[in-house]
Amino acid sequence: MQPRYRESGVDIDAANLAMGRIGELVSGTWGSEVLSRVGNFGGLYAMPDGLESPVLVSSVDGVGTKLKVAFMADRHDTVGEDLVNHCINDILVQGAEPLFFLDYIACGKLHPDVIVDIVRGLSKGCRENGCALIGGETAEMPGFYAEGEYDLVGCVVGVVERKRIIDGSSIVPGDSVWAFPSNGLHTNGYSLARKILFEEQGLTVSDTLAGTASTVGEVLLAVHRSYLPEVRSMAGALTVKGLAHITGGGLLENIPRILPDGCAAEIDTTLWKAPPVFEYLEKYGRIERLEMFRVFNMGVGMVCVVGSEDDRTIGTGDYRWKPFRIGTIVPGERDVRLLGID
Template structure:
């Protein structure tokens, strides 16, 4: 080791540990590559060719993080699920516009880099990428001593997908009479954790290893349930062009996310008794004294994805979807808002 590297290590940055981490994740990352990835790991930039078969392709990009769900990973020492959370969240965000995922990049920053933790995070990223038929083509590991607390890190993801220009889902075809169809979430996904953590850890004084009968599992197991990707179960229906609009129910819940796809002259009427509310949300609402209106704005309440479909296409939609569908509402004339009834 050079003297310069020793001094750098004394300052808190361990290049050797970074090299160790890279060597441990190379095969994991390469396992996600498709034939469209033209460069290997280690290039300054990764080359990715547009897949064949597109006439007028549009690239769709997005970026996001996992938020304070990471605090639960730190508390449990489980780091191989948050990467999958990140990928699936980003996939859903571009999928609502009809995009097929192409590739993903990640950013991991920490105070002190630990190769094993990085390997766990990247294994989750790779699993998410493979399940969504895309490549993990690059990323950045930043060791920033003094910036993050001991044992903590942050992650962010950057995704690019593709869709034919004439098949972009904009919501402009939504009209009164269309049905609002919901698909179950696995739990909190990656939103509402600041409130959930306050209720669970501060108000109720629970620990991550505490078993909660209402949840049927420990606190940690519930809070680390992986954010679901809806791409595998809905891609056929989307490719058929029979979905008028889609909304990923993330931060802002029903009240802020569904209006993002509504035309100015339409309201979304949501029937609360049709929503398959998961036990974790009842637990949080009751123990946190959260109003129903706030709950539907903070949490997904058991629905992670919403599709809006015309009645004439509903039978075909059902035939193409391999998962239970919940008819949770209808589109009516209005002013681009959500009405809970």
């Protein structure tokens, strides 16, 4: 008699094969703080010592429908990096340094090569951010996901000294709003972007995107940036009053998350130029400019609020991606006012 479990669509042997191949990728992200072995039920991470009053900061997220672009391009080794960087930015904005990361991959049918590629991206992102990939689950769920598709979820845990938590509470009118540049959509607005590019304009991932020298696939799969080195670089030189990761909801919904009562942000949209993909989407998608700012990051991956006395320091620091000034904190009720929009 044949085993019946495989017949029901779940292949334990294929899962075990993939597990073996990813073991090395995963353990390559481990330092001496990691006390676990691959195969442990839970991941073990020795709490760093030397902190006076440590606070754990955690976040969970997915890659969203950017995954659909990865499926179309059959390119699976970048979405893991997107996820790691996205999650790290989410705890970074509260001042936390990442400690470890866990992933969840769910698919209808497990293809070991695809899983290995996904984990390659995850482990690259973790290594580059000094974060241990400490746990993961690969779930084969027949009838849940279409053939060749998967979902990818990540959770990061970091730590910050309690008195160094960044929460925006010291922001006052007169402070400056700076932006670190994104390199594209990062991980937000893909449902709308795909509708415009693929359904309405009939493009494929291998077509060149007008206004760029890159293919649509390359532009859409550009890896979400981690701003960890940028924030570390600032931390020594100036006082970071608030940081906002510009994700779903754009500048309009993410900046208010860090504004204290009595403050608003006035953003002058004429001070920078968004990457060409945003212009393309606005024009060919016939999207109102205000909505562009609600759906997309519009070229801003992270917002940083500093006292105006730090304008010179932040502007002359040493960064991979140089920040630019986009506005000012004004009196108001935790809203964002966009200047330069008709």
